[in-house]
Amino acid sequence: MGKIIAIANQKGGVGKTTTCVNLAASMAATRRRVLVIDLDPQGNATMASGVDKYDVERTAYELLVDEIPAREVIITETAGGYHLVAANQDVTAAEIRLLEFFAREIRLRNALAAIREQYDYIFIDCPPSLNLLTVNAMSAADSVIVPMQCEYFALEGLTALVDTISKLVAVVNPNLKIEGILRTMFDHRNRLSNDVSDQLKQHFGDKVYRTVIPRNVRLAEAPSFGTPAMYYDKSSVGAKAYLALAGEILRREEQSAHASA
Ligand code: ADP
Ligand code: MG
Secondary structure, three states: OOEEEEEOOOOOOOOHHHHHHHHHHHHHHOOOOEEEEEOOOOOHHHHHOOOOHHHOOOOHHHHHOOOOOHHHHOEOOOOOOOEEEOOOOHHHHHHHHHHHOOOHHHHHHHHHHOOHHHOOEEEEEOOOOOOHHHHHHHHHOOEEEEEEEOOOOHHHHHHHHHHHHHHHHHHOOOOOEEEEEEEEEEOOOOHHHHHHHHHHHHHHHHHEEEEEEEOOHHHHHHHHHOOOHHHOOOOOHHHHHHHHHHHHHHHHHHHHHHHHO
């Protein structure tokens, strides 16, 4: 059954969307069946997948509010080799409309139940806040990947996120785990980055991915060409870093499967 991973951090600009599309493309390139769900009304993951957010018929809004079946909302042609549930400004309205419903926190989980078997991985790109959309993502998810920049105050934000995750575990999703913490836009020459990175490893140990995503201009440029970095410049350090991350996640999963066998 497909593993559902939310990519979340209430801070904006930390690399959530970049991680979502590039990790999804890397997983798809290793022949995994992948679905990306864009839950951010900015629609950046949609555009970065080569899909025009102004020209989509259906988005996460129809999935969450109108209860249109997922298979009728999913776009199967993207530049990343994965399937997509798109987002655009309409999804802002979804956040408000959700308030009308009973069990409003688990609308996404219910919507995905019928199709999750068709995928190996479902990645959810969350908006930069801990709103009802993010809560829906975390209620649907098996685990959360937290991208973060190693800068001053980053650990404080992380504590707030971990608190939220514990509350959700208690209330709506007892199985939710932290999949991993990903250091993004990393600069090895920066002393503060290295200090924060060390603290992160002290606090979170093995939860911190060994793979580090370096600051790389190709990762920033690729979305304007509507494609993940590996199809824009496959030899770039950014594209390679996300392939390495996919490899690390797959290896971890094999190891835990062995350990529990
Ligand atoms: P979020 O989704 O958390 O708001 P984004 O993935 O959109 O963050 O990243 C914020 C900005 O930083 C974007 O312009 C993106 O292209 C750029 N960016 C993200 N990761 C990297 C990286 N590793 N190197 C260089 N630029 C990056
Ligand atoms: Mg984003």
